[in-house]
C-alpha cells in the first residue's frame with residue numbers, strides 16, 4: 001500500500017446529529033461530482049446473501065478475525081446489530097484512496113475521535129441543525145422514527161453539538177439552515193478550489 005494515497009485523496013468525515021441533513025447533502029454532492037467520491041466497504045460477520053460479493057457489498061469475515069481486528073485497533077467504528085458485527089476499517093478507507101477517490105465517512109462522535117487517532121489525514125466537517133427545535137421538526141417530518149427513537153436522537157444530538165464545539169474537534173462547521181445555501185458551503189469547502197484539502 002502506498003502510504004501517500006490518503007495524502008493525495010484525503011478522506012472527508014461528515015458528522016452531525018441524526019436528522020441534521022448529512023444524507024441529503026451527500027446525495028447531492030455525489031450526484032454533482034460523479035466518480036470523485038467513494039464509500040468504504042464495511043466488514044461484517046453476517047453471511048453473504050445471494051448475489052453479494054466479498055469486497056463489494058461487504059468484507060465478509062469471521063467472528064474471530066473481526067475480534068482480532070478490533071483488538072488491533074483496526075476499526076474506526078464497529079457495532080453489533082441483530083447478532084452480527086459490522087465495522088468500518090482503517091484499511092477500507094485507505095483502499096478508496098488507493099482507487100483514486102475521496103472516501104466520505106458519515107460517522108458519529110466516537111468514530112470521529114477514532115479517525116483522529118489514525119494516520120488517515122481526514123478532513124472533518126460537522127453539519128449542525130440551526131436549533132434543536134428545528135432538528136426535532138425535521139426528524140418528525142422525515143417520518144422514519146417513532147417517538148422513542150426521536151427522543152433518543154435528540155438526547156444524542158445535544159452531546160454531538162457540545163462535542164463539535166470543543167477546540168480542535170472539527171475543521172469546519174456548517175449550519176444546515178437553508179438547504180441550498182448549506183449545500184453550497186459544504187461543496188465549496190470539500191472541493192477547496194480543486195485541491196480537496198491537499199497541496200497541488
Ligand SMILES: Nc1ncnc2c1ncn2[C@@H]1O[C@H](COP(=O)(O)OP(=O)(O)OP(=O)(O)O)[C@@H](O)[C@H]1O
Nearest residue numbers: 017018019020021022023024138142176177178179
Ligand atoms: N435545510 C433543510 N431544511 C429543511 N429540511 C431539511 C434540510 N436538510 C435536510 N432536511 C430534511 O431533514 C430530514 C433529515 O435529513 P437526513 O435524513 O439527510 O439527515 P441525516 O443527518 O442523514 O440523518 P441520519 O444520521 O439519521 O441518517 C430529511 O427529511 C430531510 O429532507
